[in-house]
Amino acid sequence: MNMAGIVAGLRPYVLGLAGIAVLTAGWAVVAAAELLDGVPPPLEVFSALGEQLTGAELWRATGHTVAVTASATAIATVIGVLVGAAIGMSAMMDRLLGSTINTLRFVPPVALIPVVLLIMGFGSGSEIVVGTFAALWPVLLNVAAASREIKSRFEDMTRIQRLGPVRKLFSVYVPGTVAATITGVRVAAALALILVVAIEMLAVPAGLGHQVRFAGNALQLPTMYAYIVWTGCVGLLLNSVLQATERYLRRP
Amino acid sequence: MTVRLAPTSAGGRQTSDVAIEPTPEVAGRGSIDVSGVGYRYPGAAAERQVIDDLSFSVRPGEFVCVVGPSGCGKTTLLKLLSGLVPAESGGIHVDGVPVQGPPSNLGFVFQDHARALLPWRNAVRNVEFGLEAAGVARKDRRELARQALRRVQLPDVENLYPAQMSGGMQQRLQIARALAATPSILLMDEPFAALDALTRFALEDALLEVWRELGLTVVFVTHDLDEAVYLADRVVVLRRGPARVVRELQVELDRPRDQGRTRAEPEFVALRYELFETIRAL
Ligand SMILES: Nc1ncnc2c1ncn2[C@@H]1O[C@H](COP(=O)(O)OP(=O)(O)OP(=O)(O)O)[C@@H](O)[C@H]1O
Ligand SMILES: [Mg+2]
Numbered sequence: 001m002n003m004a005g006i007v008a009g010l011r012p013y014v015l016g017l018a019g020i021a022v023l024t025a026g027w028a029v030v031a032a033a034e035l036l037d038g039v040p041p042p043l044e045v046f047s048a049l050g051e052q053l054t055g056a057e058l059w060r061a062t063g064h065t066v067a068v069t070a071s072a073t074a075i076a077t078v079i080g081v082l083v084g085a086a087i088g089m090s091a092m093m094d095r096l097l098g099s100t101i102n103t104l105r106f107v108p109p110v111a112l113i114p115v116v117l118l119i120m121g122f123g124s125g126s127e128i129v130v131g132t133f134a135a136l137w138p139v140l141l142n143v144a145a146a147s148r149e150i151k152s153r154f155e156d157m158t159r160i161q162r163l164g165p166v167r168k169l170f171s172v173y174v175p176g177t178v179a180a181t182i183t184g185v186r187v188a189a190a191l192a193l194i195l196v197v198a199i200e201m202l203a204v205p206a207g208l209g210h211q212v213r214f215a216g217n218a219l220q221l222p223t224m225y226a227y228i229v230w231t232g233c234v235g236l237l238l239n240s241v242l243q244a245t246e247r248y249l250r251r252p
Numbered sequence: 253m254t255v256r257l258a259p260t261s262a263g264g265r266q267t268s269d270v271a272i273e274p275t276p277e278v279a280g281r282g283s284i285d286v287s288g289v290g291y292r293y294p295g296a297a298a299e300r301q302v303i304d305d306l307s308f309s310v311r312p313g314e315f316v317c318v319v320g321p322s323g324c325g326k327t328t329l330l331k332l333l334s335g336l337v338p339a340e341s342g343g344i345h346v347d348g349v350p351v352q353g354p355p356s357n358l359g360f361v362f363q364d365h366a367r368a369l370l371p372w373r374n375a376v377r378n379v380e381f382g383l384e385a386a387g388v389a390r391k392d393r394r395e396l397a398r399q400a401l402r403r404v405q406l407p408d409v410e411n412l413y414p415a416q417m418s419g420g421m422q423q424r425l426q427i428a429r430a431l432a433a434t435p436s437i438l439l440m441d442e443p444f445a446a447l448d449a450l451t452r453f454a455l456e457d458a459l460l461e462v463w464r465e466l467g468l469t470v471v472f473v474t475h476d477l478d479e480a481v482y483l484a485d486r487v488v489v490l491r492r493g494p495a496r497v498v499r500e501l502q503v504e505l506d507r508p509r510d511q512g513r514t515r516a517e518p519e520f521v522a523l524r525y526e527l528f529e530t531i532r533a534l
Contacts, residue, residue: 153366153367154367154370156336156360156367157362157367159336159353159354160334160358160359160360161381161382161385161386162353162354162356162385162386167384167385171381172370175370175372
């Protein structure tokens with residue numbers, strides 16, 4: 001590969017990093033000029049992050065948050081696909097569940113946190129429940145819309161072909177909705193992560209959210225920011241993996 | 253795409269294989285009988301009767317074109333014939349049996365290929381889809397699908413996805429899928445309406461060739477009067493609101509027909525004129 005090829009290959013990443021570079025530069029200026037209280041300079045934050053990356057605590061917290069987020073997303077995906085497909089494929093189910101869903105989905109997941117904590121205590125279970133509630137809607141609504149679309153588009157064709165219900169499900173609905181489902185899952189995972197970190201900051205003594213709050217309480221500001229930056233990195237990684245899956249499924 | 257006018261009949265025969273020929277007990281079938289049929293879409297008001305007291309019949313192996321003003325109920329008629337919607341009154345019989353749902357010996361080519369082809373399957377797998385549903389054994393599917401693709405002169409595109417094909421190729425693909433299941437009746441809803449004239453000519457000839465070889469019964473809806481006369485043994489004219497047969501025109505032009513010669517024949521011109529005047533008078 002020649003030099004120009006390498007440069008062209010790296011271009012999207014360079015462009016992606018440009019935004020981060022500008023943000024960091026702005027942050028460095030703000031910190032150097034001491035415009036805002038309690039904003040440590042980026043160098044301090046990055047060296048704190050480096051320190052944490054070599055220790056065990058960050059990885060344990062990351063493992064916890066990622067595991068809980070993945071569980072919540074997985075549960076939300078199963079429920080969302082089943083219920084979404086049911087209301088998308090059957091007008092009767094849509095009438096039965098439609099208004100319930102449209103009421104529930106406007107309940108802010110954060111409002112659920114105190115209730116869930118009261119019922120389930122300060123453990124991973126509460127995190128998963130709140131994360132699942134937030135992650136459910138993007139999957140459910142995407143799957144419902146996609147299966148509704150498939151139904152109206154291919155209803156006549158599948159009847160002419162005399163497809164049985166099982167074949168119709170697996171040869172038409174599943175392949176026809178899988179890409180939209182993954183898009184829903186990608187949005188869902190991001191929401192689950194946000195809610196999991198939030199409930200960890202508020203109450204559950206584990207994971208990245210807890211580390212942010214713990215460092216903040218101890219007035220270790222560089223460490224606190226290091227965890228915030230790291231949480232962003234985890235989210236970015238999660239999104240990239242799901243985006244690649246989505247691209248793969250949406251080919252050709 | 254390559255547009256072939258008037259496929260050579262000798263060449264077309266040689267590439268075809270015996271396996272897709274109609275089985276003997278199917279060959280003689282394919283009659284349609286419509287008597288006194290009425291239809292109104294569910295929930296529509298009484299005066300929105302789409303079809304009322306409509307009667308006509310199609311003999312096995314006949315090529316019938318249906319023409320009529322836009323919105324008069326041609327698509328609805330095909331849906332009734334195929335059992336996609338139930339007649340409200342009157343009776344529809346295919347091969348003497350009342351239609352209750354889509355019959356197994358009936359193929360349907362939709363006006364809009366986007367509503368028929370699965371975008372996540374390539375061409376040959378789209379044709380196989382019809383065979384899977386019909387319960388054809390896995391090992392035979394690929395060969396039958398390839399034969400069907402050759403039959404519509406679409407041999408080298410097996411691995412292309414619908415989105416990578418032109419509109420004409422997608423319509424051919426749809427026709428190939430319908431043919432692969434060896435129907436005795438083929439219902440076609442303005443299948444060539446969205447195509448340019450040259451592609452349309454090529455597909456008309458390919459269709460006539462297949463029709464002749466397989467002995468199909470074809471009901472072909474079109475709004476193109478030239479196309480109707482060129483293809484048909486008989487043209488059925490519908491009027492609007494509610495749809496009813498106002499005229500049936502027998503077409504006795506020689507076969508095989510030829511895009512240039514047939515359209516220049518005085519009889520063609522006369523039939524076309526008569527058809528035009530009939531529709532204008534509606
Ligand atoms: N799903 C539907 N619900 C209610 N009315 C419908 C529906 N589909 C069609 N119609 C009505 O039935 C009538 C006939 O429609 P149809 O599609 O059969 O006409 P067409 O002859 O095929 O028209 P075109 O030549 O434009 O394709 C129209 O007046 C239309 O408004
Ligand atoms: Mg129509």
